[in-house]
Amino acid sequence: MPDKLLLLTGKLAMPSLQKVLDDMAPLPFEYRIHELGLSVAALMTDKMIARRLKPEHYQDCQKIMVPGRCRGDLDALSEQLGIPVVRGPEEVKDLPLYFGRAKKQADLSKYDVAIFAEIVDAPERDIAGIVARANYYGEAGADVIDIGCLPQEAFPHMEEAVVALHDAGFKVSVDSLELDDLRRAGKAGADYLLSLTEKTYHLAEETDAVPILVPAEPGSLASLERAMEAVDKINRPFIADPILDPIHFGLTASIVRYYELRQRYPNVDMMMGVGNLTELTDADTSGVNAMLFGMISELGVNHVLATEVSPHARRAIKEADVARRMMFAAKQESSLPRDLTSDLLVAHERRPFPDNEDEIKALASNIKDPNYRIKVAEQGIYMFNRDGLMQETDPFAFYPQLTLKEEDTGHAFYLGAELARAQIAWQLGKRYTQDEELQWGCATQAEEEDLTQQKEEGTTMTTGKKCGTA
Secondary structure, eight states, X not given: OOSEEEEEEOTTTHHHHHHHHHHHOSOSSEEEEEEOSOSOGGGOBHHHXXXXXXXXXXXXXXXXXXXXXXXXXXHHHHHHHTSOEEEOOSSGGGHHHHTTSSSOOOOOSEESOEEEEEETTGXXXXXXXHHHHHHHHHHHTOSEEEEEXXXXXXXXXXXXXXXXXXXXXXXXXXXXXXXXXXXXXXXXXXXEEEEEOTTTGGGGGGOSSEEEEOOSSTTOHHHHHHHHHHHHHTTOOOEEOOOOOOTTTTHHHHHHHHHHHHHHOTTOOBEEEOHHHHTTSSSOHHXXXXXXXXXXXXXXXXXXXXOOOSGGGTTHHHHHHHHHHHHHHHHHHTOOSOSSOSTTOOSOOSSOOOSOHHHHHHHHTTOOSSOOEEEEETTEEEEEETTEEEEESSGGGGGGGOOOOTTOHHHHHHHHHXXXXXXXXXXXXXXXXXXXXXXXXXXXXXXXXHHHHHHHHHOEESSOOTTSOO
């Protein structure tokens, strides 16, 4: 941070900027605010700054900060002025976060839970289809590709699928209720077998695959423990899964089983299959995954089996990846899982309305041109230009009030699209910025760039478990 910072702003934003900086005191740097001679800071451009800013305005400063929506080439401006010029946040109220006064940016590059992503219909896919689905899961964050077998359905190309997935760089598990399927999978070189019990554990002696152990009797922790003891006696590694049951079919009791197993065996590897909640509950899977991975983090469960079968769960693997990273970061910092990432805030935002009604009215009173601006606050949607301010909650209510030329169909189309976005933002409680798409967290492909970049810079599991990427 420079010794002294010059902050450029407009007349309307200057009081808000000063208040935010006052609230942040003490600051580890000095600053001076310079009002550039325009009403709306967002209208600032590089050429305007070059014309209006004089050397005496910044002679004792080491850096100039302009509003986040300032347009133009700041590198060229920096060279012209002889001082670094940088963009600040788009909203004045986000300055504390920009300067690190809010929670510091979380390190989401690490996790301690391996995700097994199940291809539930693998027997019905050809090899190319299985590998294509695996690649999709891998890009979403999966560490292991689980080949799901179907009851009483032939799977003649299972061995070929295991080899193809290994060739593609994946670790592989095979999931079947049939012992013959698991035996074939083990001989083909599968890394994990789902699932063995106290009655079938002996298969673990025939293969190098790590068995996932489940109760032979549904809901019986004693049955699972007997399987664990039996596999331990033959000196083989294993992963224990008490089985998470759906809501109203034993969910609470199954969570208790996970807790009891962890209390009795503090260091044993454990798995939780989350599909019984994400798939079988009509609720957004982002919230379900957040809650489940919170429990997973507290319990020290280090393997998760996840699926994307129901259309409403089509981003569940990505959400699981985000949730495990978020919970790991929160646990490392001994903090609540807040302000770490917004990728699971799909429908709502914690700070949806940066402008209040009085600020919007003050801004509108200083507009001197016919171009419409759109803002969203808690009270509804605001649209204004030099001719006045309108406030509604229904985009159609604006139409009779518009002063558009009859032939200006392009502008009308633009306003319709922007007002539709604004209505959605107001109804759901999301942040709206004119000319920008709404943000939907990891529910859409477009919102993954930041997390993908962090993964590329350092995707690591913090344990040395066989399933990890370390």
